[in-house]
Amino acid sequence: MSDPAVEDWPGDPWDKRVASALSFMRRRLSGQYEVDEFGFDPELTDHVFYPVLRRLYRDWFRTEVFGLEHLPDDGAGLVVGNHSGTVAMDALMLSVAVHDEHPKSRHLRLLGADLVFRVPVLSELTRKSGGTVACNPDAERLLRTGELVGVFPEGFKGVGKHYRDRYKLQRFGRGGFVSAALRTGTPIVPVAIVGAEEIYPILGDLKPLARLLKLPYFPVTPTFPWLGPLGLVPLPSKWLIEFCPPIPTTDLVEHADDPMVIFNLADQVRETIQQTLYRLLEKRPDPFGR
Amino acid sequence: MTAALGVVVVTGISRHLGAHVAARLAADERVGRVVGLDPNEPAAELREMLSGVEHVRADAGSASTVVAELDAEVVVHLSLVTSSEPGGRAAMKEQNVIGTLQLLAACQQAPHLRKLVMRSSTAAYGASFRDPAVFTEDTEPRQVPRGGFARDILDVEGYLRGFRRRRADVSATVLRFAPFIGSTADTSLTRYFAQPLVPTVFGRDPRLQFVHVDDALEVLRRSVVEDHPGTFNVAGAGVLALSQAIRRAGRLAVPVFEPGLSAAATLAGGLRVGRYGLDQLDLFVHGRVVDTTRLIEEYGFEPRTTAAAFDDFIRGHTDRAVVTADQLAAAERAILDGIRRVRASAAKVSS
Numbered sequence: 001m002s003d004p005a006v007e008d009w010p011g012d013p014w015d016k017r018v019a020s021a022l023s024f025m026r027r028r029l030s031g032q033y034e035v036d037e038f039g040f041d042p043e044l045t046d047h048v049f050y051p052v053l054r055r056l057y058r059d060w061f062r063t064e065v066f067g068l069e070h071l072p073d074d075g076a077g078l079v080v081g082n083h084s085g086t087v088a089m090d091a092l093m094l095s096v097a098v099h100d101e102h103p104k105s106r107h108l109r110l111l112g113a114d115l116v117f118r119v120p121v122l123s124e125l126t127r128k129s130g131g132t133v134a135c136n137p138d139a140e141r142l143l144r145t146g147e148l149v150g151v152f153p154e155g156f157k158g159v160g161k162h163y164r165d166r167y168k169l170q171r172f173g174r175g176g177f178v179s180a181a182l183r184t185g186t187p188i189v190p191v192a193i194v195g196a197e198e199i200y201p202i203l204g205d206l207k208p209l210a211r212l213l214k215l216p217y218f219p220v221t222p223t224f225p226w227l228g229p230l231g232l233v234p235l236p237s238k239w240l241i242e243f244c245p246p247i248p249t250t251d252l253v254e255h256a257d258d259p260m261v262i263f264n265l266a267d268q269v270r271e272t273i274q275q276t277l278y279r280l281l282e283k284r285p286d287p288f289g290r
Numbered sequence: 291m292t293a294a295l296g297v298v299v300v301t302g303i304s305r306h307l308g309a310h311v312a313a314r315l316a317a318d319e320r321v322g323r324v325v326g327l328d329p330n331e332p333a334a335e336l337r338e339m340l341s342g343v344e345h346v347r348a349d350a351g352s353a354s355t356v357v358a359e360l361d362a363e364v365v366v367h368l369s370l371v372t373s374s375e376p377g378g379r380a381a382m383k384e385q386n387v388i389g390t391l392q393l394l395a396a397c398q399q400a401p402h403l404r405k406l407v408m409r410s411s412t413a414a415y416g417a418s419f420r421d422p423a424v425f426t427e428d429t430e431p432r433q434v435p436r437g438g439f440a441r442d443i444l445d446v447e448g449y450l451r452g453f454r455r456r457r458a459d460v461s462a463t464v465l466r467f468a469p470f471i472g473s474t475a476d477t478s479l480t481r482y483f484a485q486p487l488v489p490t491v492f493g494r495d496p497r498l499q500f501v502h503v504d505d506a507l508e509v510l511r512r513s514v515v516e517d518h519p520g521t522f523n524v525a526g527a528g529v530l531a532l533s534q535a536i537r538r539a540g541r542l543a544v545p546v547f548e549p550g551l552s553a554a555a556t557l558a559g560g561l562r563v564g565r566y567g568l569d570q571l572d573l574f575v576h577g578r579v580v581d582t583t584r585l586i587e588e589y590g591f592e593p594r595t596t597a598a599a600f601d602d603f604i605r606g607h608t609d610r611a612v613v614t615a616d617q618l619a620a621a622e623r624a625i626l627d628g629i630r631r632v633r634a635s636a637a638k639v640s641s
Binding site for chain 1: 419420421422423424426429489492493494495497528529530531533534535536537538540548577579613615618619621622625626629630633
């Protein structure tokens, strides 16, 4: 019943694009895709989330990445970064950096605080893009299956710090990430992210409002909450991301429960990131420059 | 490893799971007598398969006399009620908690008892926002669950731990089943997916795992005939997101806002109206995925995957689907043809 003028157009690029877009829609609408046990949907992440984030990554933040050779090509790795910027924008940009710039296009599995998983739509977006709760069982399960896991030990202390404390690393908590890496013998790759401190500079914190909304802080920035929804647009700072040489842990597996070993390793990672941050800041005299 | 067994007592034979297990055991030559213990009459369609099973019409209160008189070697406890209809929450708790207590007391006194197989549920892990993504058998629930069935399961497993300590000679198997699915299963979850418009919680897309009813029956049968003491998660490999499951079934999801739902569920439970309680709500907000390596290693049996089990269910319920996969494929072809036709005529016009 098909019209002879309507056969396949093998060489035509538009035809290919239309056909693949329709096929994608059909697969999504009929549920014919795979979701892993954490809820990660690689097809949705690659085709819907990353294109949106890439606009921010390339055009808005003009991100430059160094040290990609320190990321493992395959197998597990624990990426530890500094955290800043009021919201987890640095985590998202780090995922895009790992996926786009690394030759193997690896997916970074982010570990998030359980506050993220309490919020309705945000919890599902996080799960579908590969994130999960920051707890030891999940971290170890991911590392044992050879995934690249991204963790930000400063937590809310890092994202919620005042603008005057920018690029000063906060304490690293109890070092849970270190014990997860030690137990699985995974190399730790420290990463320094410059640029996230300036996207929503925190000039104040409305504590009563934060308590009312059950948030860790209620930020006051130059644009929020005065400009309302416009205050959600991040300032276009210049971002630099540098991966440091990995710290191997295969010799320390027996010491996974030794608090001194954990503390020393966490301290070593923190020092490495702090020094790398200072070096990167020198490369970028103007935070909003080219 | 598979010595001949004497008397096997199965509770809950008036319902689907108990009836099928009793029938399979009766058909196995290695098993001697199969005696069903249930105060209710089995449904009409189950009566025929229970021809080889003796039925003792008594409740768990008289279990001690029954178990002692029969000198049971194996007790299979399947009379757990998963939803509070009919009779309400009080009757459900009575049957689940008190019933299990009385049965375990009877088993404790039974001198020749060798095995106890108990049906439990993955609801034992509770549901909270701080849960790990995948539960292993050692995971403890992080907060007391809100739903009645989940609390019953925690009580029942607590009693079983006490039983294990007092009768260490009895091989006790606890099977934590994921929700049952299949073309023949009839549970609140299968009825949920059978509707054309399916209510979901707005902003939540839980990960679901199912076990096919036939695989569950096989695991139960092997627990009786072989020797596998311990606690095991029983579920199909793989995960289906709720939105994915609804789409595969060809239904339409209708999101409902969460804050109203908990109140509505509690109210409905109190008024004995509606089918969804806090147990189902917790499942649809948090999802539940369990690790099954212990089951696969111990039993050497791998249940079919969640996706395969759900496909079997879909095949049996295509009549009320809103939009099927075939319709979508036909629509895709039609749209593609339409676009090509438009472009072909545009090219002809311009040339």
